[in-house]
Amino acid sequence: MKEFRYERPTDADSAVALLTDAPGAAYLGGGTNLVDLMKLGVAAPDLLVDVSRLPFEEVEETDGGGLRVGAAVRNSTLAARRMVRERYPIVSEALLSGASAQLRNAATVGGNLLQRTRCLYFQDVGKPCNKRRPGSGCPAREGVHRDLAILGASEHCVATHPSDLAVALAALDAMVHLVSAAGPRSLPLTELHRLPGDEPHRDTVLRHGELITAVELPPPVPEARSAYRKARDRASYAFALASVAAVLQVRGGMVHHVRIAFGALAARPWRARTAEEALLGQPATEEAFGEAVDRELAAARPLRDNGYKVPLARRLAVSVLTDLAAPDAGGQR
Amino acid sequence: MGAMTAVTLNVNGERFSRELDNRTTLLDLLREHAHLSGVKKGCDHGQCGACTVLLDGRRVNSCLLLAVAMDGTEITTIEGLSDGTTLHPLQRAFVDHDAFQCGFCTPGQICSAVGAIAEARAGWPSAVTAHDAPPGPVELTVPEVRERMSGNLCRCGAYVNIVSAVREVAR
Numbered sequence: 001m002k003e004f005r006y007e008r009p010t011d012a013d014s015a016v017a018l019l020t021d022a023p024g025a026a027y028l029g030g031g032t033n034l035v036d037l038m039k040l041g042v043a044a045p046d047l048l049v050d051v052s053r054l055p056f057e058e059v060e061e062t063d064g065g066g067l068r069v070g071a072a073v074r075n076s077t078l079a080a081r082r083m084v085r086e087r088y089p090i091v092s093e094a095l096l097s098g099a100s101a102q103l104r105n106a107a108t109v110g111g112n113l114l115q116r117t118r119c120l121y122f123q124d125v126g127k128p129c130n131k132r133r134p135g136s137g138c139p140a141r142e143g144v145h146r147d148l149a150i151l152g153a154s155e156h157c158v159a160t161h162p163s164d165l166a167v168a169l170a171a172l173d174a175m176v177h178l179v180s181a182a183g184p185r186s187l188p189l190t191e192l193h194r195l196p197g198d199e200p201h202r203d204t205v206l207r208h209g210e211l212i213t214a215v216e217l218p219p220p221v222p223e224a225r226s227a228y229r230k231a232r233d234r235a236s237y238a239f240a241l242a243s244v245a246a247v248l249q250v251r252g253g254m255v256h257h258v259r260i261a262f263g264a265l266a267a268r269p270w271r272a273r274t275a276e277e278a279l280l281g282q283p284a285t286e287e288a289f290g291e292a293v294d295r296e297l298a299a300a301r302p303l304r305d306n307g308y309k310v311p312l313a314r315r316l317a318v319s320v321l322t323d324l325a326a327p328d329a330g331g332q333r
Numbered sequence: 334m335g336a337m338t339a340v341t342l343n344v345n346g347e348r349f350s351r352e353l354d355n356r357t358t359l360l361d362l363l364r365e366h367a368h369l370s371g372v373k374k375g376c377d378h379g380q381c382g383a384c385t386v387l388l389d390g391r392r393v394n395s396c397l398l399l400a401v402a403m404d405g406t407e408i409t410t411i412e413g414l415s416d417g418t419t420l421h422p423l424q425r426a427f428v429d430h431d432a433f434q435c436g437f438c439t440p441g442q443i444c445s446a447v448g449a450i451a452e453a454r455a456g457w458p459s460a461v462t463a464h465d466a467p468p469g470p471v472e473l474t475v476p477e478v479r480e481r482m483s484g485n486l487c488r489c490g491a492y493v494n495i496v497s498a499v500r501e502v503a504r
């Protein structure tokens with residue numbers, strides 16, 4: 001590991017100032033991804049600015065009836081909060097489906113959203129990788145890509161974003177609050193992560209030194225039901241092969257409000273807007289859900305070994321929506 | 334270059350203060366500097382749980398935490414659980430239930446179980462907790478223990494007995 005300096009400022013402005021003037025510096029949250037990547041030589045910051053103890057540790061109701069979650073809130077703390085479990089159960093479900101209890105106790109909300117891909121080549125400095133070393137190539141396309149993207153990829157990179165939390169937040173229309181030397185700004189979560197295009201080294205639209213201060217959830221949609229479902233290679237403690245977060249409100253048998261987001265299919269949480277539009281005003285039936293999801297997944301461009309993700313994602317989404325539409329089915333909430 | 338930092342923390346009830354290379358992980362601080370070799374280095378990448386310790390009472394993987402970031406915290410390792418020669422109830426239960434073979438994963442399993450039981454008592458849900466579960470402590474059924482302990486791998490496959498040991502203490 002390369003030597004680095006360590007600073008622990010006590011307010012956001014000092015943290016931002018420290019990073020702004022230091023191109024080689026990085027923020028440190030819980031460290032569960034960054035420290036790992038530093039050990040692997042994938043990340044080599046010369047200065048770590050610890051933001052895990054900044055005063056962003058509150059989970060509080062907003063005036064408009066939504067919820068504001070500080071960026072330094074630990075994943076486990078957020079998942080356990082009553083208000084979250086009752087009003088935004090998919091946030092809790094997505095968090096609890098990820099990593100292990102030990103990791104969730106250390107991981108922060110900000111760090112979770114900005115964790116990097118688990119693509120094997122990205123993590124192996126002995127291999128080429130356009131995301132890690134722009135222009136060096138993408139061995140995953142012809143090599144090991146079973147876990148990688150079927151949507152929104154490019155010839156330069158087929159990585160997926162591994163966060164479960166981000167998928168739930170995408171389905172909830174969450175906003176991300178940021179601060180940088182240029183001042184504060186806010187973005188919809190769905191606009192935080194980028195598709196690779198010809199710049200796969202840029203995971204997000206953030207500028208260097210931009211700090212996530214909070215995530216904000218709008219008020220829950222009345223009478224809507226929601227669920228998060230994740231498919232993986234073992235029953236626990238594994239990244240998703242595909243996952244889905246869905247919010248559904250049915251009135252008189254018709255879809256009145258629907259949000260669908262897929263995880264592990266693309267370099268960002270994939271909001272299924274085509275499927276959502278197709279469903280609005282349609283009967284809330286398994287058949288309609290299947291047709292809408294098929295339309296969304298028509299854009300899929302699987303590689304040699306990840307074609308299984310298309311039917312897997314379809315089954316996940318259709319089963320979740322069908323369960324949510326059945327008033328007496330499991331998971332009434 | 335300030336690549337060293339003075340760190341003070343409390344380890345098993347005793348103050349530990351040292352000037353450390355910033356690259357030192359909490360795991361290396363405990364093993365190499367505090368000479369607490371109960372905590373184990375398995376994967377060193379957050380994937381096995383052998384390095385589990387309690388940080389301000391919460392279980393964490395010490396291999397992914399930087400020691401400098403732990404300044405002012407309280408750490409408990411397996412060595413800090415027993416009361417003199419009297420074993421902690423979980424240590425006793427692991428012996429009684431034959432919950433290990435080689436023992437390499439055991440200190441991490443036991444620290445993790447201490448955390449898991451505290452989390453369940455505090456009403457924290459897991460991925461298998463019913464959504465309409467009432468507030469209050471969560472009963473540690475077999476599926477609950479399996480899910481909550483999934484961050485601790487055991488190459489010897491002592492899982493069945495680990496689950497029994499944890500459940501006995503949780504009751």
Ligand SMILES: Cc1cc2nc3c(=O)[nH]c(=O)nc-3n(C[C@H](O)[C@H](O)[C@H](O)COP(=O)(O)OP(=O)(O)OC[C@H]3O[C@@H](n4cnc5c(N)ncnc54)[C@H](O)[C@@H]3O)c2cc1C
Nearest residue numbers: 029030031032033034098099108110111112114164212379
């Ligand atoms: C074995 C293993 C299994 C895992 N399984 C899953 C899983 O199934 N699902 C899942 O979702 N995740 C999983 N994870 C990943 C885990 O959730 C992330 O490592 C964690 O959420 C990252 O949070 P952190 O606070 O530790 O981030 P850090 O490692 O501290 O930081 C990550 C990145 O975010 C930046 N950063 C941190 N905070 C801020 C901020 N406030 N503003 C701007 N930038 C910031 C850092 O500079 C860094 O680039 C797993 C990890 C491991 C090791």
Ligand code: SF4
Nearest residue numbers: 119129130138157158
């Ligand atoms: S898929 Fe992306 S991250 Fe993986 S090797 Fe290709 S360029 Fe690198």
Ligand code: FES
Nearest residue numbers: 375376377382396
């Ligand atoms: S050594 Fe820390 S999790 Fe394996």
Ligand code: FES
Nearest residue numbers: 434436487488489
């Ligand atoms: S007892 Fe040998 S690894 Fe668990």
